[in-house]
Amino acid sequence: MPIVQRHIRIEAPIRRVWDVLADVPGQPRWMRDLVRVRLIGDEPVGVGSRAIGEVRMFGFRQSDPIEVTAFEPPYRYVVKHLGAFRGSGEFQLRTLDGGRVTHMSWREELRPTPAAIPGAGHLFGSASAGRFLEALAGWSLRRMDPLSRPVFELVFRADLRRLKRLVETGRA
Numbered sequence: 001m002p003i004v005q006r007h008i009r010i011e012a013p014i015r016r017v018w019d020v021l022a023d024v025p026g027q028p029r030w031m032r033d034l035v036r037v038r039l040i041g042d043e044p045v046g047v048g049s050r051a052i053g054e055v056r057m058f059g060f061r062q063s064d065p066i067e068v069t070a071f072e073p074p075y076r077y078v079v080k081h082l083g084a085f086r087g088s089g090e091f092q093l094r095t096l097d098g099g100r101v102t103h104m105s106w107r108e109e110l111r112p113t114p115a116a117i118p119g120a121g122h123l124f125g126s127a128s129a130g131r132f133l134e135a136l137a138g139w140s141l142r143r144m145d146p147l148s149r150p151v152f153e154l155v156f157r158a159d160l161r162r163l164k165r166l167v168e169t170g171r172a
Contacts, residue, residue, distance in 0.1 A: 003107065003108070003109045004107070004108050004109075004110075004149060004152045004153050004156055005105065005106065005107040005108075006105070006106050006153065006156045006157055006160055007103065007104065007105050007106075007160075008103075008104050008106075008160040008161070008163070008164055009096070009101060009102075009103055009104075009164075010101065010102045010103075010104060010163070010164045010167050010168065011100070011101055011164075011168050012100075012101070012102060012167045012168055013095075013099055013100065013102065014074045014075075014093050014094070014095045014099070014102045015074050016102075016167055017074070017093055017102040017104060017163075017167050018073055018074030018075075018093060020163065020166055020167050021077060021091055021093070021104075021163070022045060022071075022073065022074075022077060024037055024039055024045055024049075024051050025037050025038070025039060025051075027053075029162075029166055029172045030159055030162040030163040030165075030166050030172050031159050031162075032155065032158060032159060032162065033055050033056055033057050033155060034053050034054070034055055034064075035053075035054040035055065035056050035061065036053070036054050037051050037052070037053045037054075038051060038052050039051045040052065045068060045071065046068065046071045047068055047069065047070060047071050048067070048068065049067070049068040049071075050065065050066065050067050050068075051065070051066050052064070052065045052066075053065075053066065062083065062084050062115075062116070063083050063084075064081060064083045064084075064085065065081075065082040065083050066079040066080060066081055066082065066089075067079065067080045067082060069088070070090075074093060075092065075093055075094065076090070076091070076092050076093070077090070077091045078090045078091075081110060083115070084112065084113055084115040084116040085110040085111065085112055085113070085116055086110070086111050086113055087108065087109040087110040087111050088108070088109055089106070089107070089108045089109075089110075090105075090106070090107045090108075091104065091105070091106055092104070092105045092107075093105075104160070104163075106156055106159075106160060108152070108156065110152070112148075
């Protein structure tokens with residue numbers, strides 16, 4: 001999938017935006033397709049933290065394991081996606097208007113793996129499926145890239161609007 005990047009201006013101090021953003025188990029409050037998130041371990045979120053998100057897209061549910069690769073409060077937060085969609089996601093925040101406003105940037109680069117095909121993931125893990133089916137699935141998914149980008153852009157734009165509303169009003 002191509003890189004998708006969205007920006008938003010949030011009428012709140014950077015620390016308040018960061019507190020909502022870095023609340024990993026709370027992210028389903030503003031990420032529509034994220035059903036729930038479970039942190040692995042009891043340590044505070046930071047570099048090396050892992051979590052498993054349950055994502056629902058187009059009526060299908062998939063696991064989205066992530067690992068935090070950068071965590072620089074309250075400015076930058078980066079994750080690596082390790083599931084059916086591989087790649088990275090990065091949030092960057094900066095203050096505007098003397099600290100009363102926050103500019104947030106969200107950048108994702110996600111590449112579907114054959115496991116991203118609903119109901120077919122188990123086939124590609126079996127020895128009988130062979131490399132041919134995996135290559136065919138990869139080819140098919142790459143052909144879908146131009147179609148998936150606009151969908152992901154709409155999803156991210158809506159999610160950022162929900163985040164903005166949650167931070168500014170307390171309601172998603």
